[in-house]
Amino acid sequence: MPEMSSKLQSRFNRQLKNVAPSPIRVFDMKASAVPGIVKLTLGEPDFNVPDVSKQAAIDSINNNDSHYSPSAGTPELRKAIAHFMADRYGLKYDPNGEIVVTIGATEAIYAALFALINPGDKVVIPTPTFPLYEAIAAMLGAQVITIDTSSNGFVLSPEMLKETMAKAGDVKAVVLNYPSNPTGVTYSADQLKAIADVLADTDTVVIADEIYSELVYEDHHTSLAKFLPGQTVILNGASKSGAMTGYRVGFVAAPAGLAKMIGMVHSLMITSPADPSMAAAVPVFASEAGKQATDKMRAAYQERRDVLVSGLTDLGFTVAKPNGAFYVFAKLPASQGTDDVAFAQKLVDEAKVATIPGSYFGAGGAGYLRLSYATSMDNIHEALQRITKMLNK
Ligand SMILES: Cc1ncc(COP(=O)(O)O)c(C=O)c1O
Structure with a gap:
């Protein structure tokens, strides 16, 4: 050794x-x-993993889907994701150019931050939060500015955000995760609208990690992209809603200009996701059984x-x-x-x-x-x- x-x-x-x-x-x-x-x-x-997804993965293997797929993901899966975003959240994303399939939401976070952050750039992250954002931002040499939300029931208020943004100056990105890991707190449409209003006049990109969007209990999930479509990068995936953390399927949905650069980073990093995993995710996003x-x-x-x-x-x-x-x-x-x-x-x-x-x-x-x-x-x-x-x- x-x-x-x-x-x-x-x-x-x-x-x-x-x-x-x-x-x-x-x-x-x-x-x-x-x-x-x-x-x-x-x-x-x-x-x-739901049977319908297991079968789709088995069929993919038996079909010898064993080659590099398009870097942004198979057309079938991108179409299924576009359907999911429209059907559940009323958002229109073009499967050709506005959706990138990633290796779990984890790679989506990496690719999005990598596409945006230069050393010294400011990234705002409300806390308590999933620790990976700060770790990736730190590896990219970003200056991380955290906002402690504990005094407001773990919800980022527009006032908190406004004050932080004004103090910080030029903020490249805000990372917002809801429903939240670790608090389980989520945001209402009104709360999101108020946050979007603060950001609308800035040139800050919001990375909205919505990986738990299908696990909202008394309400229905609203995406920040509804109020700030031009500046929002949505991250989501099949890990939680499809109970397939090990299959490693996530995605980015964003305006074409952002999706193109994130897709380029993604392509240079991983080439393309795995075929059987992508096949398994299709029914999660676009089938009644899923x-x-x-x-x-x-x-x-x-x-x-x-x-x-x-x-x-x-x-x-x-x-x-x-x-x-x-x-x-x-x-x-x-x-x-x-x-x-x-x-x-x-x-x-x-x-x-x-x-x-x-x-x-x-x-x-x-x-x-x-x-x-x-x-x-x-x-x-x-x-x-x-x-x-x-x-x-
Ligand atoms: C908020 C949040 N984002 C992203 C991830 C990573 O998801 P994936 O397994 O799809 O990479 C997790 C996993 O726990 C998470 O809690």
């Missing part, structure tokens, strides 16, 4: 000094090693959310009822102090329940835990029982 020559230690990209392995993964891996642990950690659907599968999962998540929220509330946690995604962001009971990392570790050690400390999601997250309900109802009941036992000791 070759060992890296020690003289190479200082030869890495200097920007990598600004990033570290995801603390979420590290915490989850350590907790996973505890025998008998109940995990409410990762944002990974526990459902199987829609029904998502509807079924949404109903199950909603039931689990209600059980988890009410159980945690009974235990003294403060939870603003999350209306989307599959996370509960719970403030620790007053009796437990505010050290979320210590409390999460205590839950692992004493209750054998794994959650994620809120502070791992940036400013405003300290004193909270993120609990994922993308796990079985049995696990949720068991976790609540164990936490109750620990707190009653």
Whole structure:
């Protein structure tokens, strides 16, 4: 086994000094090693891929779809995505030139930021948030400006945004994720309109990560692109709505000028997505069976959310009822102090329940835990029982 020559230690990209392995993964891996642990950690659907998608992937393999496909994705999938955006959100995107299929939403985030950011550019990110945005922005040498939204129920208000933008000066991009990982909070049409109004007079691009758009419970998802079409890059995909995180299918929908540059970066980075995965995603976006599968999962998540929220509330946690995604962001009971990392570790050690400390999601997250309900109802009941036992000791 070759060992890296020690003289190479200082030869890495200097920007990598600004990033570290995801603390979420590290915490989850350590907790996973505890025998008998109940995990409410990762944002990974526990459902199987819908049969209609499995069959589409099998057919693709049997058809020998084993060649490079168009870099922006197969025409069938781009058409299905255009249908999905029009059908669900009333947005028109041309499959030829305004949609790029990516390797999960993750690659969409990379490609969008890479296409926009020069070293020193300012990127605004409301927090607590999915940590990947900041990591990628940091690797690109961006100056990240965070906005702590905890004082406003984890919703970015137009006032907060306006003030930050005015102070910062030239902001290249704002990254907005809703429904939110980690809070489950989403935005109403009115709230989005108010944000769009702030940005309309600027030359800032909004990267709207809408990967959880199909997991909205009491309402229907509205896309920011409805109010700011010319400046919005929508990121979405099949990972959550199709329960196919491992198939790695995401997409970018954006005005042609933006989609072209993002598509170029994407093409230079990955050439093209995998054929069987793209085939599997088609029914997620454009078939009755796919829609029904998502509807079924949404109903199950909603039931689990209600059980988890009410159980945690009974235990003294403060939870603003999350209306989307599959996370509960719970403030620790007053009796437990505010050290979320210590409390999460205590839950692992004493209750054998794994959650994620809120502070791992940036400013405003300290004193909270993120609990994922993308796990079985049995696990949720068991976790609540164990936490109750620990707190009653
Ligand atoms: C907000 C958000 N965006 C993007 C992703 C990545 O999605 P994908 O698995 O499609 O790359 C996740 C995954 O958890 C997420 O929570």
